[in-house]
Amino acid sequence: xxxxxxxxxxxxxxxxxxxxxxxxxxxxxxxxxxxxxxxxxxxxxxxxxxxxxxxxxxxxxxxxxxxxxxxxxxxxxxxxxxxxxxxxxxxxxxxxxxxxxxxxxxxxxxxxxxxxxxxxxxxxxxxxxxxxxxxxxxxxxxxxxxxxxxxxxxxxxxxxxxxxxxxxxxxxxxxxxxxxxxxxxxxxxxxxxxxxxxxxxxxxxxxxxxxxxxxxxxxxxxxxxxxxxxx
Numbered sequence: 001x002x003x004x005x006x007x008x009x010x011x012x013x014x015x016x017x018x019x020x021x022x023x024x025x026x027x028x029x030x031x032x033x034x035x036x037x038x039x040x041x042x043x044x045x046x047x048x049x050x051x052x053x054x055x056x057x058x059x060x061x062x063x064x065x066x067x068x069x070x071x072x073x074x075x076x077x078x079x080x081x082x083x084x085x086x087x088x089x090x091x092x093x094x095x096x097x098x099x100x101x102x103x104x105x106x107x108x109x110x111x112x113x114x115x116x117x118x119x120x121x122x123x124x125x126x127x128x129x130x131x132x133x134x135x136x137x138x139x140x141x142x143x144x145x146x147x148x149x150x151x152x153x154x155x156x157x158x159x160x161x162x163x164x165x166x167x168x169x170x171x172x173x174x175x176x177x178x179x180x181x182x183x184x185x186x187x188x189x190x191x192x193x194x195x196x197x198x199x200x201x202x203x204x205x206x207x208x209x210x211x212x213x214x215x216x217x218x219x220x221x222x223x224x225x226x227x228x229x230x231x
Contacts, residue, residue: 011081015039018099019050020080021073034079036099038066038112046075053101053114064101066112089181090188093202097194102201117197167225 013019017039024032037050049070056065082098085091096103096114105113168175190196214224 018082022077040070062116064114090185097198
């Protein structure tokens with residue numbers, strides 16, 4: 001975890017950045033707590049609108065979502081500021097790795113969903129101390145955040161249960177940018193332990209999704225995609 005960076009009066013904050021806010025609970029005599037949030041809007045006179053990062057207990061204790069409601073905070077209540085770069089998928093993951101979170105859902109019209117990389121890795125490494133073995137993490141140790149996983153939990157009802165994913169042709173700017181983001185992530189060489197955990201987590205999730213999709217393609221009699229890294 002990087003050390004807290006207390007913003008100065010002239011620190012430039014922008015929408016999408018991460019802030020750590022000192023929050024005073026509503027309960028009488030309750031102590032103030034620090035909570036992470038995403039800047040929604042920057043107003044004049046040192047006022048910010050933020051969406052807090054809240055636990056998502058319906059998934060598990062290591063998963064978080066962005067609160068739909070925005071709240072007003074002052075710059076004086078911001079304990080730390082972390083700039084976020086969302087120009088590429090790789091850059092976005094690196095930004096959230098600063099607070100040991102990985103982005104697992106960032107779709108338009110849905111709340112951003114994140115997972116603690118520390119908790120995810122600790123869960124599958126917990127028994128290794130006694131055995132002396134290296135990490136035994138596999139994709140089965142992570143939360144199923146694919147559409148199939150949500151369908152099993154009753155949160156999403158699929159209207160195309162038998163339709164497998166197929167690689168889109170690069171005939172639009174959106175598809176080209178998406179494929180380039182996949183290639184950039186594949187070439188990314190993490191420099192810190194936090195970044196390495198993020199890449200291990202995302203790669204495990206992607207591997208599981210690819211395996212399930214290949215099974216669906218085979219069942220539908222469609223050809224294998226073979227390469228999911230857009231090379």
